[in-house]
Amino acid sequence: xxxxxxxxxxxxxxxxxxxxxxxxxxxxxxxxxxxxxxxxxxxxxxxxxxxxxxxxxxxxxxxxxxxxxxxxxxxxxxxxxxxxxxxxxxxxxxxxxxxxxxxxxxxxxxxxxxxxxx
Numbered sequence: 277x278x279x280x281x282x283x284x285x286x287x288x289x290x291x292x293x294x295x296x297x298x299x300x301x302x303x304x305x306x307x308x309x310x311x312x313x314x315x316x317x318x319x320x321x322x323x324x325x326x327x328x329x330x331x332x333x334x335x336x337x338x339x340x341x342x343x344x345x346x347x348x349x350x351x352x353x354x355x356x357x358x359x360x361x362x363x364x365x366x367x368x369x370x371x372x373x374x375x376x377x378x379x380x381x382x383x384x385x386x387x388x389x390x391x392x393x394x
Contacts, residue, residue: 342381
């Protein structure tokens, strides 16, 4: 939970909100086939909840009042990974900062898998 204080009061935003926002922005980028699991814990959570989590593959933390976003993705085969990561980083940073007014310290993009054409 991240809380900001302004003259009218305080606003609290959950990490799930930031994760959903970042996931939607990342999935809209060219070359992103899917978001992948963060690990076994997330797989178990998805199984128990019996649904596809909207923020699967995204972890958001706070560091010195700024957001740190970690994304785990699967890309399409034969695409330029560096360009895809640059596009994701730009779009996610812009979307989150514009929607929340908070600064993003860094975005870590982990390419965990490549979707083959077979």
